[in-house]
């Protein structure tokens with residue numbers, strides 16, 4: 059069901075990682091891309107470029123690249139002992155094993171190929187504000203997708219490692235003056251996940267000077 063008010067849309071947005079086998083209409087796709095184009099950018103540089111990927115083999119390629127990236131990232135987390143924090147609340151040894159395997163195998167990113175569309179977000183490397191500009195466009199996309207009753211997930215996993223970026227550039231014929239910033243899966247959600255926890259405002263916001271809380275919750 060479509061959401062209307064901007065506040066409803068912001069609240070309803072979730073990272074969607076399972077999709078129904080259903081097409082996104084060309085009209086909806088165009089609305090989503092139009093919202094991306096309306097995002098603010100430093101000096102109005104508009105450094106974003108997009109590739110719409112619908113071909114199954116290309117989507118599998120992106121999913122595999124995401125799996126490689128996630129696998130390396132979580133293996134790195136384990137080796138540098140950062141992963142211990144993730145397992146703090148997880149007592150059941152079997153569940154720990156399952157989660158560990160899913161993270162280090164990279165299978166957490168496998169869902170990408172299920173989505174009807176994978177949108178590649180590229181950015182012009184010679185633009186100073188490229189990370190901020192493309193992030194603004196991506197957030198517009200996520201909200202537009204939610205407003206249309208569709209679902210999306212923002213992934214950097216396939217774009218972190220320079221070796222993966224080189225492979226993506228070769229595969230998708232992307233010129234060297236563009237950076238592969240992120241990919242977004244877009245499709246009909248198979249289910250609506252629960253909201254992930256958010257830090258309370260009293261821990262985030264200060265009044266006039268850092269440390270003076272604006273809110274006491």
Ligand SMILES: Cc1cc2nc3c(=O)[nH]c(=O)nc-3n(C[C@H](O)[C@H](O)[C@H](O)COP(=O)(O)O)c2cc1C
Pocket residue numbers: 071072073074166167211212213214215216253254
């Ligand atoms: C910059 C950025 C990178 C992300 N990269 C990934 C990713 O590689 N894989 C993934 O499954 N989710 C990724 N996410 C989604 C986050 O995990 C998700 O936004 C967060 O857990 C909060 O959940 P929510 O989006 O449902 O509110 C990313 C989100 C952002 C903003």
